[in-house]
Amino acid sequence: MRNIFFITSLISAIFMGLTSCHKIEERADDPRGNFEALWSILDEHYCFFKEKGVDWDQVHDKYACRIGSEMTREELFIVCADMLDELRDGHVNLSAPFNTSYYRKWWSDYPQNFNKRLIEESYFNFNYRQSSGMIYGLLENNIGYIYYENFSATVGEGNLDYALNFLAAARGLIIDIRDNGGGSLTNVETLVARFIDRPTLVGYISHKTGPGHDDFSEPYAITYNPAGPGRVRWAKPVVVLTNRSTFSAANNFASVMKLLPGVRIAGATTGGGSGMPYSSEIPCGWSVRFSACSMLDANGVSTEGGVTPTEGCAVDMDPQDALNGKDTILEKAMELLNN
Numbered sequence: 001m002r003n004i005f006f007i008t009s010l011i012s013a014i015f016m017g018l019t020s021c022h023k024i025e026e027r028a029d030d031p032r033g034n035f036e037a038l039w040s041i042l043d044e045h046y047c048f049f050k051e052k053g054v055d056w057d058q059v060h061d062k063y064a065c066r067i068g069s070e071m072t073r074e075e076l077f078i079v080c081a082d083m084l085d086e087l088r089d090g091h092v093n094l095s096a097p098f099n100t101s102y103y104r105k106w107w108s109d110y111p112q113n114f115n116k117r118l119i120e121e122s123y124f125n126f127n128y129r130q131s132s133g134m135i136y137g138l139l140e141n142n143i144g145y146i147y148y149e150n151f152s153a154t155v156g157e158g159n160l161d162y163a164l165n166f167l168a169a170a171r172g173l174i175i176d177i178r179d180n181g182g183g184s185l186t187n188v189e190t191l192v193a194r195f196i197d198r199p200t201l202v203g204y205i206s207h208k209t210g211p212g213h214d215d216f217s218e219p220y221a222i223t224y225n226p227a228g229p230g231r232v233r234w235a236k237p238v239v240v241l242t243n244r245s246t247f248s249a250a251n252n253f254a255s256v257m258k259l260l261p262g263v264r265i266a267g268a269t270t271g272g273g274s275g276m277p278y279s280s281e282i283p284c285g286w287s288v289r290f291s292a293c294s295m296l297d298a299n300g301v302s303t304e305g306g307v308t309p310t311e312g313c314a315v316d317m318d319p320q321d322a323l324n325g326k327d328t329i330l331e332k333a334m335e336l337l338n339n
Contacts, residue, residue, distance in 0.1 A: 029283040031076045035067045037282040038080055038094070042087075044211035047275055047294045048304055052088060056213070059086045073284070074098065084288075090247060091277045091291045106271050110244035113268050113317045113329060114178035119147065122325035129166065132159030136167065143337050144170035148191070151183030151249040155190045157231060164194060164232040172237040172337035174330065175257075182248025182273060192256050193227040194234050195263070200224050202256045204296040205276065219296060224256075238263045239333040242307065248273035254307040255297040264336060266313040267329045269306040 027033035027040075039060050049056055063083040067076070073096070081101035084092050094101040120126055120135075123145070128137040133153025136146040144167030148155075167173060192202065204219035227233055240257050242250075242265055251270045257263045275291025282288065296302050308314070313336065318328045 027283050031067050031069060031071050034076060034282045034284050034286070035064065035080060038288060039064075039083070041280045041282070041288060042084075042092075042290060043213075045208055045278070045280070045292050046087065046092075046290050047206075047208060047216070047292055048087070048089065049213045051294075051302060051304055054086060059083060077101070077286075087290075089275070089291055090271065090273055091275050091289065093289045094286060095289070096286045106273075107244045107247070110268070111316050112179075112245070113243035114245070115317075115322060115327070116147070116149075116179070118322060118325065118327055119176075119330065123327070123330070129163070131163065132156045134159070134163060136163050138167065138170060139174070139334065141334065141338055142169065142171050143334055144173040145176065146173065147176040148180060150180055151185075151187045151253070153183070153187070155187045157190065157227075160190070160194060161232045164234055168232070170236070172239070173234060174239050174241060174333045174337070176241040176330070177246050177250045177253060178241050178243040178267065178329075179245045180247070180250035181245065182250050182252075185249050185252060188249050188253045188256070189224050191253065192224050194232065195238065195257070195260055196224060196226045197233065197235070198226060200226075200260075201298050202259075203252070203298055204300060205293055206296070207293045216294070219300065236262070237337055239313075239336050240265050241329055241333055242267045242270045242309065243329075244268055244271050244306075246270040246307075251303055251307060252295065255303045258307060258310065259298050264310040264313050265307065266309055266315065266333045266336065268314065268316060269308045270303075272304045272306040274302055274304040 027037040043056055063079055066079045077096050077099060080094055084094055084101055085103050088103060090103055090106050123139055124137055128135050132155055134146050134148050139145050201221055202224045203222045206216045206219045209215045209217050240254055242254050246254060251273050254265055254270050258265045274295045276293040277289050278292035279287055279289045315329055315332045321328045
């Protein structure tokens with residue numbers, strides 16, 4: 001976990017350093033000043049312009065003509081939110097006292113591919129264990145199952161020991177992170193540590209070194225260590241279930257697990273969100289949150305656009321299966337482990 005704390009501190013120090021050494025233009029607290037301040041903050045610090053193919057200067061011109069000196073705060077918010085939507089990034093939010101902007105199309109244009117109630121009812125008859133943000137139990141054919149709903153829920157080391165001990169006799173394990181919107185990378189490290197037996201390169205992080213769109217540092221390697229002595233580790237086959245609403249830290253977990261031996265990703269491509277978010281503020285007091293540092297997988301590939309399933313493991317839920325009490329993606333995972 002010290003590794004994650006170090007990375008977080010490094011990002012904060014770098015960002016503050018850039019802010020202190022780069023002259024910040026004062027903007028007036030009026031519609032034009034707030035719009036220009038917002039555009040400039042993203043222009044200097046956002047990290048995915050090139051990857052997303054966004055011409056930010058062109059975006060400025062497109063929305064600047066909609067700014068009027070007499071417009072209300074709510075009218076200004078709508079224009080600014082529309083501008084931020086051009087980035088197609090779920091980590092980019094503008095927060096005012098009356099609203100928070102949020103780009104939803106990264107998941108709303110895709111099948112949901114998950115129904116938690118269906119699993120609780122059809123596969124467990126509501127008889128499952130629940131602890132430390134997880135629900136877990138044994139499925140038919142002696143297959144272990146863990147659903148982890150949110151990486152904001154702290155994964156306790158003791159709770160993980162109990163869960164993995166309970167599932168120890170299973171022939172394989174399904175880890176379901178569908179609809180997991182992310183949270184803390186510390187929890188990602190804690191969970192991954194149970195599936196590795198040596199220090200493992202899990203990815204890289206690259207930070208902004210200046211205001212230019214291409215001003216990035218060399219990628220900094222991120223290494224995870226296996227769980228400490230006496231902790232329960234898992235060495236049998238694993239299938240991780242994903243859908244489009246698997247995002248941010250959950251996306252990171254999927255990218256790490258995909259490259260481990262004996263692990264497959266099944267379901268749909270994740271929603272992405274590989275940027276480390278950071279916050280700033282415009283003159284009127286509204287806060288803006290955005291992706292400021294790019295994270296890459298262990299192969300040096302960005303997962304901002306999502307993590308694809310393992311070859312041969314892409315599958316959507318069949319509505320008819322769902323009506324019959326079956327989760328098509330879960331059934332696929334069980335098939336993989338049975339074979």
